Amino acid sequence: MLYINGKWRKTKQEMDVTNPATGEVIHAVSMGGKEETKEAITSAKQAFQTWKKTPGKIRGDYLNKVVHLMKEKSELLAETITKENGKPLPDARREVASAIEYLNWYAEEAKRIYGDTLPATHPDKHLMVLRQPIGVSAAITPWNFPLSMITRKIAPALAAGCTVVLKPAPQTPISAVKVFECFHEAELPDGVVNLIIGPAEEIGKEMTSNPDVRKLTFTGSTVVGKKLLKDASDTVKKVSMELGGHAPYIVFEDADLDLAVKGILLSKFKNSGQTCISTNRVYVAESIAEEFGEKLAEKVSQLKVGNGFTEGTDIGPLINQGALVKVENQISDAVKKGGKVISGGKRYEGETKGYFYEPTVIQHATEDMQIATEETFGPIAPLFTFQSEQEVINQANHKYYGLAAYCFTKDLGRGLRMMEELEYGIVGINDPAPIVIQAPFGGIKESGIGNEGGKYGLEEYLEDKFVSIRTV
Ligand code: ADP
Numbered sequence: 001m002l003y004i005n006g007k008w009r010k011t012k013q014e015m016d017v018t019n020p021a022t023g024e025v026i027h028a029v030s031m032g033g034k035e036e037t038k039e040a041i042t043s044a045k046q047a048f049q050t051w052k053k054t055p056g057k058i059r060g061d062y063l064n065k066v067v068h069l070m071k072e073k074s075e076l077l078a079e080t081i082t083k084e085n086g087k088p089l090p091d092a093r094r095e096v097a098s099a100i101e102y103l104n105w106y107a108e109e110a111k112r113i114y115g116d117t118l119p120a121t122h123p124d125k126h127l128m129v130l131r132q133p134i135g136v137s138a139a140i141t142p143w144n145f146p147l148s149m150i151t152r153k154i155a156p157a158l159a160a161g162c163t164v165v166l167k168p169a170p171q172t173p174i175s176a177v178k179v180f181e182c183f184h185e186a187e188l189p190d191g192v193v194n195l196i197i198g199p200a201e202e203i204g205k206e207m208t209s210n211p212d213v214r215k216l217t218f219t220g221s222t223v224v225g226k227k228l229l230k231d232a233s234d235t236v237k238k239v240s241m242e243l244g245g246h247a248p249y250i251v252f253e254d255a256d257l258d259l260a261v262k263g264i265l266l267s268k269f270k271n272s273g274q275t276c277i278s279t280n281r282v283y284v285a286e287s288i289a290e291e292f293g294e295k296l297a298e299k300v301s302q303l304k305v306g307n308g309f310t311e312g313t314d315i316g317p318l319i320n321q322g323a324l325v326k327v328e329n330q331i332s333d334a335v336k337k338g339g340k341v342i343s344g345g346k347r348y349e350g351e352t353k354g355y356f357y358e359p360t361v362i363q364h365a366t367e368d369m370q371i372a373t374e375e376t377f378g379p380i381a382p383l384f385t386f387q388s389e390q391e392v393i394n395q396a397n398h399k400y401y402g403l404a405a406y407c408f409t410k411d412l413g414r415g416l417r418m419m420e421e422l423e424y425g426i427v428g429i430n431d432p433a434p435i436v437i438q439a440p441f442g443g444i445k446e447s448g449i450g451n452e453g454g455k456y457g458l459e460e461y462l463e464d465k466f467v468s469i470r471t472v
Helices: 034-051 056-072 074-085 089-109 148-160 173-185 200-209 222-233 257-267 286-301 321-336 389-396 412-421 454-459
Strands: 002-004 007-009 014-019 024-030 116-118 125-133 136-140 163-167 193-195 213-219 238-242 247-251 279-285 340-343 360-363 380-386 404-408 426-429 462-470
Touching: 002 034, 002 173, 014 074, 014 173, 024 173, 034 136, 034 163, 034 193, 034 200, 056 074, 056 089, 056 148, 056 173, 074 089, 074 173, 089 148, 089 454, 136 148, 136 200, 148 163, 148 173, 148 213, 148 454, 163 200, 173 193, 200 213, 200 222, 213 222, 222 238, 247 257, 247 389, 257 279, 257 286, 257 404, 279 286, 279 389, 286 340, 286 360, 286 380, 321 340, 321 360, 321 380, 380 389, 389 412, 404 412, 412 426
Parallel strands: 136 163, 136 213, 163 193, 213 238, 247 279, 247 404, 279 380, 360 380, 404 426
Antiparallel strands: 002 007, 002 193, 014 024, 116 125, 125 462, 340 360
């Protein structure tokens, strides 16, 4: 289903949506291409003329209506996520709650967009900075958080006074349709939000080349992000890019080991490791490496793999066959280069269909392994060792990626030094889950440009206009 200018539209061309836990087709959805994208952009442009002048309080009221509707449908939304993405139902429920929280936060922020007055340098001049919505915003979202990545973009855009055309991931379009049903029921004015499902490249091309799109916001892989950045440069669009990561997770000898082990279960294995802030490399001080590895392997072997709808499941399937093959390749490469699997290490056989992999811990990881530099997006924790603080800082700072980093130590001074030295956009000190709505979420280096969340997320959809008024 497409949603253009306040109306649902079916097309002849359809694509299948698959449940990664069973490999079975669960739905066929209508697809649109270049023409529909163009149409959606035109309708967003028309709607922008009114939406930008709609008082922030009223824009916020619309968002609050969506909050209300999503709360009413929260169980259905969670089930949709589990069906399309495979994650355990309790995690899907948490995602729904967080998706709603973004809408709720920006409903409040919509009425708090302030400008500035500046001191003049001439007695007859009056200087102002207006903060105005940038215009039509094109949003492209991934499948790993199919609901919250949508509201994290659309909520601040609408709060700021922008209108939106969204292209969700092909793996999880029904979650997007469900959110748009809420937008429709909330009676958002026609054209304020538009949904296009279909071939990524074709839709992306129109989004990046159409001069009426003034903002492009993307969450996905670095490869695609770079392409979109290049394409968007022709029309000099404002961009936000939330791209790949390669998070280090550093455990010093003075860390609370139980806390650090528990933290990896969250930071590495939640969502089967398919999160851009997922731990990719675990660095453990050499003196505690054996003990730490044993403790971690024991806990990891207790994680329950299975269908997300089965009660007690900790780890669902990977998204597709390609993801499974990537995990297998990284493990065989690591083993070839001296890595030792101490937990997991093979496809999960408890389910006969779907893309399941056992949560895996590999000891004796080294810098020449693929896993040391290439994003995994799967449930493998490779354990590296280090001897000194400086050595681990050098190892942890990645040449290309800079999204999230974690560090465990009880030494406050060391914690502060690591906070300063880690070249990442998000740093958790003794905190494996540092993401909160009020904080900026964004990477440095090739992990991205710009931020989402809190007041920072709103900035991405606003432009400053300087006005100098001379009164005589
Ligand atoms: P992944 O490999 O994890 O699926 P992608 O970066 O390929 O990550 O996908 C993230 C989002 O980007 C999805 O919505 C996908 O359809 C979209 N996408 C992929 N390629 C392009 C492209 N060439 N132009 C526009 N969007 C794209």
